[in-house]
């Protein structure tokens with residue numbers, strides 16, 4: 001599944017990134033929601049602000065409107081009380097009075113200024129003096145003025161009425177209705193009525209009798225004074241990107257009759273109509289309407305309120321609108337600032353997050369590095385324990401683990417060394433055993449030969465010796481042959497001794513064992529050699545372990561061994577020295593060790609291996625049989641012999657004998673002739 005695959009990849013990210021991502025996962029939605037709500041609120045606030053302003057502007061526009069109405073009312077009232085107006089009514093329209101009334105009309109920018117008599121018949125239309133005599137008593141303004149009321153207000157004027165006042169006015173009021181999207185359906189394609197600001201006042205004579213009515217007015221249609229004044233007063237002519245910010249319009253019904261909203265050609269957009277929506281709210285329901293609206297070609301924030309006539313009927317709309325653009329731009333600027341701030345804040349948060357994450361994950365990273373170092377073989381590496389939190393505990397445990405590893409590794413190495421030593425030892429033992437085997441083979445064959453030779457040579461030697469002695473007895477001492485004969489006898493004796501030794505070596509008679517006190521045997525042998533030792537200036541020292549038990553041995557044979565070793569020791573110390581005889585229990589097993597240590601000349605290493613060979617000797621008169629014979633005897637007794645020697649310092653011969661006599665079968669094969 002791809003989503004689980006993505007999850008997997010997310011989880012596989014480095015710890016630091018993961019932390020930052022999780023922080024962001026929490027922060028981002030909060031930030032986005034805040035940003036969203038913030039911008040919405042901001043938009044709403046700015047639009048509300050603009051709407052409040054446009055409402056206020058509409059109120060200001062009404063003030064301008066009413067002021068104009070008031071000034072019309074005041075001018076009409078004042079003019080009604082002037083003498084020439086009374087005179088016209090009383091004496092008929094004289095030429096110069098007519099001119100004066102028209103001058104008045106022009107001075108105050110009125111479109112009409114008309115006099116009617118007390119019955120409501122027109123006496124004089126200042127704009128069109130020829131048009132008179134018609135009845136205007138049904139006009140609500142005239143009717144009220146005849147009842148002595150001062151009346152001012154807005155009024156819809158029919159085309160016929162306008163034509164009576166002046167065909168140019170009817171012309172001004174005529175509009176071809178411009179097709180306007182969003183406006184309501186309208187059957188007529190033109191409009192010909194006018195809308196007028198109008199005031200009417202009664203005219204009295206000297207005695208205070210009603211003699212007529214004066215009414216004057218201002219036609220709104222295509223008269224832009226008022227809307228431009230609103231624009232000037234309310235919006236102070238402010239412009240934005242070359243456009244007027246504020247606009248004002250007077251609607252007659254739903255039709256724009258005076259406006260400073262411009263169309264696509266830059267002309268005042270008169271003849272266009274209000275949207276159906278506004279028409280319904282303002283014209284039909286009489287409500288004020290404040291909202292953003294698309295007016296002609298721009299979006300405006302607009303306010304519309306109904307204009308009512310003196311009978312409180314809704315006849316038109318007063319409108320002000322502010323270009324929405326400046327507010328939208330303001331909103332965008334605020335939003336941009338807001339966004340930039342948010343981005344900056346996000347960057348700071350990101351930096352902070354990565355800093356925090358880095359610090360939190362640092363101990364773990366160190367630990368990973370430490371693991372690598374240790375894995376590469378540096379077992380002495382440790383991590384520093386920084387904080388006392390979980391990472392601190394981890395570091396402590398990690399170090400403890402590394403300690404244990406280090407120790408275990410050391411033990412292993414130690415063990416390896418021990419093993420090596422053991423192997424060496426075993427190898428040596430094996431070689432010794434092999435050497436011993438070879439030696440006994442050699443001795444066995446040598447023994448056979450020696451026995452044969454000795455046997456053959458012994459009888460002739462005996463007869464030579466006997467005959468030499470017989471001849472010697474008969475030969476007087478002064479005989480010159482006597483000396484030679486003696487030499488023959490001596491040398492023959494020496495030969496006999498060698499032969500005897502050979503026989504001894506070869507014969508190896510079976511052992512006659514008996515429980516023997518070996519210490520005692522050592523002492524008695526030493527005693528026999530006492531003389532020989534003292535002559536050679538050799539001191540004999542004894543360090544015997546008296547607790548040794550009796551050993552089951554052939555006493556005579558063992559004495560021969562001991563005597564051989566002691567004689568060799570004495571002979572190795574030509575200038576005297578010390579022969580130390582000691583005995584002790586072996587530490588390696590059920591053995592007794594007997595040591596013969598001298599302070600003599602020592603044995604060169606190259607001779608070590610040949611010492612036990614028959615006939616190996618370094619002495620002029622030696623037979624080289626002593627150690628060979630001794631070896632055989634010790635082996636027969638189930639023992640071993642070892643030598644430690646150092647040239648110039650002395651030698652130690654160690655005879656090891658078993659404390660318990662060996663079982664018959666285990667004895668090494670005896671060497672027999």
Ligand SMILES: Nc1ncnc2c1ncn2[C@@H]1O[C@H](COP(=O)(O)OP(=O)(O)O)[C@@H](O)[C@H]1O
Nearest residue numbers: 568569572616617618619622623624625626627
């Ligand atoms: N204690 C010793 N110190 C030095 N060399 C010794 C000692 N014992 C034996 N030897 C050497 O061993 C050789 C062989 O000894 P052995 O078999 O008794 O024959 P021999 O004594 O007749 O020479 C000797 O010639 C001598 O070189």
Ligand SMILES: [Mg+2]
Nearest residue numbers: 564568626627
């Ligand atoms: Mg000897």
